[in-house]
Amino acid sequence: MIKLFDNGAYLLHGTELVEDNAEAGAVLASKLGSAPSKEEASKNTLAYGILAKHNTSDNMENLKIKFDKMTSHDITFVGIIQTARASGLKEFPIPYVLTNCHNSLCAVGGTINEDDHMFGLSCAKKYGGVYVPPHQAVIHQFAREMLAECGAMILGSDSHTRYGALGTMAIGEGGGELAKQLLCKTYDVAKPGVIAIYLDGEVQKGVGPQDVALAIIGATFGCGYVKNKVMEFVGPGVDKLSADFRIGIDVMTTETTCLSSIWKTDDKIKDWYDIHGRSEAYKEMNPGDVAYYDGVVYVDLSTVKPMIAMPFHPSNTYTIDELNANLMDILDDVEKRALVSLDGKVDFTLKDKVRDGKLYVEQGIIAGCAGGGYENICDAADILRGKSIGADEFTLSVYPASTPIYMQLAKNGVLADLIETGSIVKTAFCGPCFGAGDTPANNAFSIRHSTRNFPNREGSKIQNGQISSVALMDARSIAATAANKGYLTSATDLADIEYTHPKYFFDKAIYGRRVYNGVGKADPSVEIKFGPNIKDWPEMVPLTDNLLLKVASVIHDPVTTTDELIPSGETSSYRSNPLGLAEFTLSRKDPEYVGRAKAIQAVEKVREAGECMGKAFPEVKEVMHAIKEKFEDVCGSNTGVGSTIYAVKPGDGSAREQAASCQKVLGGWANIAKEYATKRYRSNLINWGMLPFVIDKDFDFDNDDYVFIPGIKDAVKNKTEVIKAYVVNKDFAEIELRLGELTDDERQIITDGCLINYYKYN
Incomplete structure (x- = not known):
């Protein structure tokens, strides 16, 4: 069950909600001896404390934020640095990480993509930044492993810049906002509202973080409940979730159109930092004894079932059971949505995927900042172990989110388990998320644990009369579908699966050997390397009368x-x-x-x-x-x-x-x-x-x-x-x-x- 409160609410001692209605004052007085004001109680949210710490103005209504760190990938950092260079950049004033996880494939365009990488490396040397070579890590996994810290703020040029589960308030913005930070200016924004995401209960076996995320997105996107606000995850249900599970929910908060997210932290997050060799980055974070929120999304985790977001938006959600029970009706609705999304330019149907009353899919992908986490892949391997994905159209590709994760999967045998099934395990790369890798065949249907399923985002080209489409699912149900050789299956249908939860050991030696860290070591004498496809911004005239x-x-x-x-x-x-x-x-x-x-x-x-x-x-x-x-x-x-x-x-x-x-x-x-x-x-x-x-x-x-x-x-x-x-x-x-x-x-x-x-x- 997910319920959106009609009003704001007070959270007492991190556990009890009191909705802000006519009886709220009396209830608070009976429980606390007095009724605190909304204004004072709102200062006890985690979000308020972090924003206040990073606000450089004397006005909390109109914030001027300076971030602690920044991160970009290789289809954004060139333009950002070019903008900052044209505006007088001398060196990076804060740690700035340049990852290479989007333009990692260099076959298209010859050396064009690798030219961007060399531009990034030379700029990291010249201005004092961090350069992460291709295939080492996707942008957000590297940021989690090496940048996040409790109470910090990170600005990224990718919309899924979300590290709230690790106690870091992170915001994804366009390149102009990062250029401002590089020039020691501020991120200016009106104080956002703060919405409590109150988690209660405990998830069922087979339910994963993408299921919880899609349930929340489905409930909030259409009504704009959290639009441009901060989602603050609280409640007893948080304690029941592993760090990886929280991260998997958190990264998808972007699809609600919220501004950012933050979670309370506990020993599980402390262990996460300990495992990653950064114990000093942890501190316990909880809202104050009485905190006021502008709204509440109440989530009973025990009622969340395996979900699917059908084309063409992450909010077009159903339970997998609901889809299977009402297959033709829901596919008919998808066709109607396609008429809008595709402007009727191509014929679109998924009804031809129905075989003997079951929905057949041609492709499964577990990848990137949402799906490529260690626990997702290990749970998927537990479902698939000893089975085969079959020799028909269905394929399964798995992209671990970083080389350290990949290395641990190799050491503990999970990698071999996956390969034995016929699955393909690839390096860290964001391509399947935005259409630069694993593009399905024309008219094919792909199920993915990734972030988005917009029209043509999987790489098909409507202008060429080609169409394929994506549904979002959790890695566990994708694995269940793979075990069923491409027929859509909920992970909770497989009652006999034993999830082994192998311990994770993080080895950052590979980063030490390959990642260039120039923070604090700017060298103005370095010449920036420009490829022929790297161009300056054209001149732009001022606004006329x-x-x-x-x-x-x-x-x-x-x-x-x-x-x-x-x-x-x-x-x-x-x-x-x-x-x-x-x-x-x-x-x-x-x-x-x-x-x-x-x-x-x-x-x-x-x-x-x-x-x-x-x-x-x-x-x-x-x-x-x-x-x-x-x-x-x-x-x-x-x-x-x-x-x-x-x-x-x-x-x-x-x-x-x-x-x-x-x-x-x-x-x-x-x-x-x-x-x-x-x-x-x-x-x-x-x-x-x-x-x-x-x-x-x-x-x-x-x-x-x-x-x-x-x-x-x-x-x-x-x-x-x-x-x-x-x-x-x-x-x-x-x-x-x-x-x-x-x-x-x-x-x-x-x-x-x-x-x-x-x-x-x-």
């Missing part, structure tokens, strides 16, 4: 993911090349977008050159003439021209800043949305000088509409709440746009044109 925006894409989907804004997988080799990557913008959702954006960007380039736009572009001449009839001071020198997209709720998913920067380098100047799915996507827009407009009333935008916004620069500077704009080609229909809360620095970044300009000009 007025704006003329041409709508280049209209997206009516309820939610638009960052994967749809800039695809993952095949684009990875171009992440260090802003203009090359931009060619893929919206390629799966709206293949005509790039052409439309470039067409209006050509007008802006003529304007910037001081030439007459109207001579080269008659259509724009007519539009500008119509505008001048109503706004006589408007001219080419004070009116920028660019593109915008309209989307209902853009930005769910990855932290990748390229979802915004690609629009920017193609001449994008704004997004118009009903709301933004995540803070991090909105922040990415701002850091690239793009206006994050929100429109309250529905307006029927069409591609190629012209939206004129007079006085936009003054509106940004003067904090104008409602900004009037006009759809020129629709009889100057008036619309009202809002920018929402912006810090003074964010307003300056937008007016300067981007974060790089902000540091250049100020």
